[in-house]
Amino acid sequence: MSYLPKSPWLVHYDASSCNGCDIEVLACLTPLYDVERFGVLNIGNPKHADIFVVTGSVNEQNKSVIQNIYNQMAEPKVVVAIGACATSGGIFRECYNVQGGVDKVIPVDVYVPGCAARPEAIIDGVVQALGVLEEKYKKMGKVAK
Amino acid sequence: MSGMNSWIAVVLYIVLAPIIGGLIAGVDRKISARMQGRFGPPLLQPFYDVFKLMSKENIVVNKHQKFYVLCFLIFVIITGCIFFSGGDLLLAIFALTLGSVFLIIAAYSTYSPYAYIGAEREMLQMMAYEPMVILTIVGMYMVTKSFNVVDIFTYNQPLIYTLPGIFLGFLFILTIKFRKSPFDISMSHHAHQEIVRGVITEFSGKELAYVEIAHWYENVFLLGMVFLFFATNWAIGAAFAVVTYLLEIFIDNNNSRLKWQFALGSAWIVALILGVGNIAVLALK
Amino acid sequence: MNTVLFLIVYPVIVALLLLILPQLAIRKFIVVASTAILTAASIYLTATYFNTGAVFFEFGTEALNVGIFAIELVLAATIIIISIKHKQFLAALLMLIGAAMTIWFEQTYGEEIHVANNLFVDNLSLIMTLIIGIVGSLIALFSLGYMEEYHHHHHDMKNRTPFFFFIVYVFLGAMYGVVFANNLMWLLFCWEITTFCSFFLIGYSRDEIATKNAFQALKMNLFGGLGFSAAIILLFMNAHTVELNQLSGLASAVVLLPAALLAFAGITKSAQMPFCSWLLGAMVAPTPVSALLHSSTMVKAGVYLIIRLSPIFAFVQGGATVGLFVAMVGAVTFVLTSFMAISQTDAKRVLAYSTIANLGLIVVCAGIGTYELVWAAIMLVIFHAIAKSLLFLSVGTVEHNLGDRVIESMDGLIVKMPKVAVGMVIGIAGMFLAPFGMLISKWAALEGLVAANPILTVFVAFGSAATLFFWTKWLGKLIMIKEKPADFHPHVPGSQSFTLTCLAIMTVGVCLLFPLISKYSLEPFIASIYGHAYMLDQSNVAILLIMMALVLVLPLRLLSYENLNYKPQYLAGTNLSEKEKFYGSLGLTRDLSMRSFYLASIFGEDKLFKLGVVSSIILILIMIGVGM
Numbered sequence A: 001m002s003y004l005p006k007s008p009w010l011v012h013y014d015a016s017s018c019n020g021c022d023i024e025v026l027a028c029l030t031p032l033y034d035v036e037r038f039g040v041l042n043i044g045n046p047k048h049a050d051i052f053v054v055t056g057s058v059n060e061q062n063k064s065v066i067q068n069i070y071n072q073m074a075e076p077k078v079v080v081a082i083g084a085c086a087t088s089g090g091i092f093r094e095c096y097n098v099q100g101g102v103d104k105v106i107p108v109d110v111y112v113p114g115c116a117a118r119p120e121a122i123i124d125g126v127v128q129a130l131g132v133l134e135e136k137y138k139k140m141g142k143v144a145k
Numbered sequence B: 001m002s003g004m005n006s007w008i009a010v011v012l013y014i015v016l017a018p019i020i021g022g023l024i025a026g027v028d029r030k031i032s033a034r035m036q037g038r039f040g041p042p043l044l045q046p047f048y049d050v051f052k053l054m055s056k057e058n059i060v061v062n063k064h065q066k067f068y069v070l071c072f073l074i075f076v077i078i079t080g081c082i083f084f085s086g087g088d089l090l091l092a093i094f095a096l097t098l099g100s101v102f103l104i105i106a107a108y109s110t111y112s113p114y115a116y117i118g119a120e121r122e123m124l125q126m127m128a129y130e131p132m133v134i135l136t137i138v139g140m141y142m143v144t145k146s147f148n149v150v151d152i153f154t155y156n157q158p159l160i161y162t163l164p165g166i167f168l169g170f171l172f173i174l175t176i177k178f179r180k181s182p183f184d185i186s187m188s189h190h191a192h193q194e195i196v197r198g199v200i201t202e203f204s205g206k207e208l209a210y211v212e213i214a215h216w217y218e219n220v221f222l223l224g225m226v227f228l229f230f231a232t233n234w235a236i237g238a239a240f241a242v243v244t245y246l247l248e249i250f251i252d253n254n255n256s257r258l259k260w261q262f263a264l265g266s267a268w269i270v271a272l273i274l275g276v277g278n279i280a281v282l283a284l285k
Numbered sequence C: 001m002n003t004v005l006f007l008i009v010y011p012v013i014v015a016l017l018l019l020i021l022p023q024l025a026i027r028k029f030i031v032v033a034s035t036a037i038l039t040a041a042s043i044y045l046t047a048t049y050f051n052t053g054a055v056f057f058e059f060g061t062e063a064l065n066v067g068i069f070a071i072e073l074v075l076a077a078t079i080i081i082i083s084i085k086h087k088q089f090l091a092a093l094l095m096l097i098g099a100a101m102t103i104w105f106e107q108t109y110g111e112e113i114h115v116a117n118n119l120f121v122d123n124l125s126l127i128m129t130l131i132i133g134i135v136g137s138l139i140a141l142f143s144l145g146y147m148e149e150y151h152h153h154h155h156d157m158k159n160r161t162p163f164f165f166f167i168v169y170v171f172l173g174a175m176y177g178v179v180f181a182n183n184l185m186w187l188l189f190c191w192e193i194t195t196f197c198s199f200f201l202i203g204y205s206r207d208e209i210a211t212k213n214a215f216q217a218l219k220m221n222l223f224g225g226l227g228f229s230a231a232i233i234l235l236f237m238n239a240h241t242v243e244l245n246q247l248s249g250l251a252s253a254v255v256l257l258p259a260a261l262l263a264f265a266g267i268t269k270s271a272q273m274p275f276c277s278w279l280l281g282a283m284v285a286p287t288p289v290s291a292l293l294h295s296s297t298m299v300k301a302g303v304y305l306i307i308r309l310s311p312i313f314a315f316v317q318g319g320a321t322v323g324l325f326v327a328m329v330g331a332v333t334f335v336l337t338s339f340m341a342i343s344q345t346d347a348k349r350v351l352a353y354s355t356i357a358n359l360g361l362i363v364v365c366a367g368i369g370t371y372e373l374v375w376a377a378i379m380l381v382i383f384h385a386i387a388k389s390l391l392f393l394s395v396g397t398v399e400h401n402l403g404d405r406v407i408e409s410m411d412g413l414i415v416k417m418p419k420v421a422v423g424m425v426i427g428i429a430g431m432f433l434a435p436f437g438m439l440i441s442k443w444a445a446l447e448g449l450v451a452a453n454p455i456l457t458v459f460v461a462f463g464s465a466a467t468l469f470f471w472t473k474w475l476g477k478l479i480m481i482k483e484k485p486a487d488f489h490p491h492v493p494g495s496q497s498f499t500l501t502c503l504a505i506m507t508v509g510v511c512l513l514f515p516l517i518s519k520y521s522l523e524p525f526i527a528s529i530y531g532h533a534y535m536l537d538q539s540n541v542a543i544l545l546i547m548m549a550l551v552l553v554l555p556l557r558l559l560s561y562e563n564l565n566y567k568p569q570y571l572a573g574t575n576l577s578e579k580e581k582f583y584g585s586l587g588l589t590r591d592l593s594m595r596s597f598y599l600a601s602i603f604g605e606d607k608l609f610k611l612g613v614v615s616s617i618i619l620i621l622i623m624i625g626v627g628m
Ligand code: SF4
Pocket: A016, A017, A018, A019, A020, A021, A022, A055, A056, A082, A083, A084, A085, A086, A090, A091, A114, A115, A116, A117
C-alpha cells in the first residue's frame, strides 16, 4: 500500500476547449463537491503533481505544451482526459488544426465522457485514476526512487 | 537546564516537532476548509502528502538543488535544537537565517524563472521580518538580561507584561513566517498558487517533502517563541500559542495576497513603531 | 625593535627598487620574494612580541625628525603643484593649510617637544601587522598578473606599472608606520602618506573621471588630516604630550576635543558619512588597489585610530557622550550604506558600500568602547580584511574574463569559472552568514550594544536585514547552474589564483581559529585595558564550530548523488528541446534570462545619500561641540 491514493495532486491543463469542462473541473474544488476531502489538491505544477487532468482537444499550438508538461511529471503519474474534446477531439474534431484527443500525443489512462463532463463524473474519473496510480507504483518497484 | 535535560529536550524536539507540526498543518487545513464552507481533508492529510512525496520518483534540474534543500532542513532542525535545549536565542536565529538562505539558493540554482521570482520574494520577506526578530530578542534581553532561552524561560514574570509592543510586532511578522496571506508572496500552502509555486516550483518528490518537514520544524520553533512570552505558566503559554495560530488561520482566510511593497513597508513600520517603541520605553525606565 | 624598523623601511626600499628596475622579470622576482619576506617578518614580529603586553621603543633622533619634516614639506609642495596644475584649488588650499599648521607647530613648539616613546607594539598592532603583512603582500603578488592583464585590456592607457608598484610598496611601509607609531606626529606623517598613495592610485589611469575622483578623495582626506593636525596642536598646547599611549590618562577637559578631532579624522579616513563618496569614487582604480587600500588596510587605519580612542570614550569623564556621537555617525552610515548597496548593479560598488557599512559597524563598536564592543570591533577588522579582499580580487579576476563587473553578468559563474566562484561564495558567506566570521563579530556587537545602548541595536537590526538581501541576491546569481557557453575559456594567471586560494583558505581558517585568536590575542589585550575581557560562551563556540564543520562536510554529499533523473526547468510547458530556450509568442524562440530586484525606488542612492549627509554632518558637529 502506498500513500499515493490518499494524496493525489493534480495539474490541470486547458487545451483547445470551449472552457466548459474547465469550469466543471474547478467546480470540483468548490464547497459543493470539495475534492480536498480526498486529499486532492489542484497544485498547478507538473513537478509536484501525480495526475495530469486535460480538458479540450489537441492542436498544433498546444501539442508540445502537453508533451512538456507530461514529461516534467515525476513517476508514477496518470493522465485523465476530461470531456468529449479531450477524449476524441469533440466538436473541434474536424477543424483544420486539430489533431484529435489527448491520446494522440501522450498515453491516457482514464477517459471521462461528457460535454461538458459533470463534476461527479470528473471525481469518479480521478478516483479511477487512483487505482491506476497505485498499479503503476507497484510496477515502478524500487527502481527510480 | 542541566546538560542531561537539554539533551532530552533536543531528542524530544527532533522526534516530536514534525508530529506536532504536521498535526498543526492538518488542523490548519481542516479549519480553513470549514471557514470556506467545505468539509476539508482528513486530519492526517499532511502526513499522507509527505509520505506520498517520499515514494515518488526523484527528478531534479541539477544535483546541487538536492544538496541545498538537505542543508535547509538540517539547519532548520539545528535552530530548533539550539532553542529547545535552552541555548542562545541569537544563535538560533542565525542558524535559521542560514537555513533560509540555503532554501533561497536552492531555488536560485535551478535557473528557473518561477523559482527565481520566488527566491527574490523570499529574500524580500526575510528582509521584512528580520529587524523585528532581532528587536524581539533585544527586548527579551533587556528584561531578562540574558540571551539564553533557559534564562528567559525561567524569568520570574511573564515577558508579555513588559514587552507588549514587541509581542504584537512579533505576531505581525509571524504571518510572514507562517507563509500566510496577505504575505504568502514567495510560496504558499493549501491549493494557493503564486507565480506557480514560488521558491518550491522546481523541487519534487523527496526535496519537496523535506521542505514541508522543515516547515513543520520551523513552525514549532516559532510557536515556542510565542510561548516564551508567557513562559511562567505552561497552560497559559500553550493556550496563547494555540490562540496565536488560530488567529493566523483567521488572518489567512480573510485576506487576499498583497504586493511585496506592502509586506516590506508594513513589517518595517510595525518594527519601528511597536518594536522600537517598546525598546525605547524599556531603555528610559 | 629591529623587526619593527625593518617592516617600515623594507617596503620603501622595495618600492624604490621597483621604480628604478622596470623589467618584468626583475619585478616578478622582487615582488614574490618580498611577499615571502614581509609575511615571514610579520609573523616573526608577532612571535617575538606575542603577549608581551605593550612594548615601547624610544627610537628617534633629532635628525630623523628633521628628515620627516623635510619629506613632509616636499610632499606638500608636490601635491600643491599637482593640484594647481589640475585647477583643483581647494585641494591646494587644504594642503597649504595643513603644511602651514605643521610648519607653525614645528617653529613654535619644535624645541619643546620631547617624545619618550616614538614606536610601540601591542597585540592590536600585531593583528594589524599580520593583516598588512599577509593580506597586503598577497594583494601585491596578485597585482603582478593583474596589472599585465589590465594593460592588455586597456591598450590605450600608458603603462605605468613600475610607478604602480612603487606606490603600493610605499603604502605598505606607511601603513606599518601607522600601526607602530606612538608619536602622533609620526602617525600623522604616515597617515598623510597613505592619503597621497591613495590619491596617486585612484588617479592611476589618468582619465577624466579617475582624476576627478582622485582629487575628491584627496580633498576629503586632507580635510580629515587638518582635524588630525589640530588635535595634535591642541593636545600639545594643553597637555604637553603627543603620545598615543598617554591619551587615556589625561583629564577630560584637555583630551575630549582632541579625541573628537581624531575621531573626525578617523571618520574621513574610513569613509563614513558624509565622506563616503570618496571611497565610491575610488572604485575606478585597478581592483588590487580597491582590495588593498580601500577595503583591507588603509580605510582600516581610520577605525584603528578610533579603536585606540575607545578607552577615552569608555573611561574619561564626558567621553561617553563624544563616543556616542561617533557611534551614531557609524550607525547612520551602517544602515544607509547597507540600504544603498541593494540598489547597486556594479559589483565593485556593492563591495564599496558594504565596506563602508562594515567600517560603520566598527565605528559604532569603537565609539561606545565597552570591552565586548572592542572585542567585536577588532574581530570585525580581521574578518573583514580577509573576506573583503578576497571578494574584491575575485571581482577583478572575473571582470577580466567576462568583460564587465555587473552582477547580472555573473549568472552561473559556478559553471563558467568554478574555482573563482567557489572563492566568491566563501567570501560572500564570510560576510554575512553564520557560522562565518563577520556574523560572529556582528553577534558580539549586538550583545555588547544591547548591554550598552539598546537603541543602537535598532540600526544594526535594520542594516543587517538589508545586508542579508543584497548578499543573498548576489550569491544566488553565482550559484545558478546553467549551460556553459562553448566559446568561453577563462584565463586566470598563476599569481592570481594563488592569492585567491590563500585568501579563501584564510577566510575559512580564521573562522575555525577564532576562539584561539580571541583567547590568546584579544582577551589579554582587552584585559590589559579594561581589566576584564570578553569571551563568547563556550557552548556557543562549540555550536558554531559544529555548524562550521557541517558547512564544510555537507558538500561531500554532492559526490554521492547518482541515478538522478534530470528534467529541465518548468517553463509553463513551452520548453524547447534546446536547453534554456523557450517557445515565445509569435512563434519566436527566446532565451531564458532573469534579472534581480534592485528596489531603486525604495533604496535608491539619491534620496538616502542626502539624508545620510545631512544627518551625519549634524552628528559630527555635535560630536566636536560636545568635545569642546
Ligand atoms: S467537451 Fe464540450 S464542454 Fe468540454 S471543452 Fe469540449 S466542447 Fe467544451
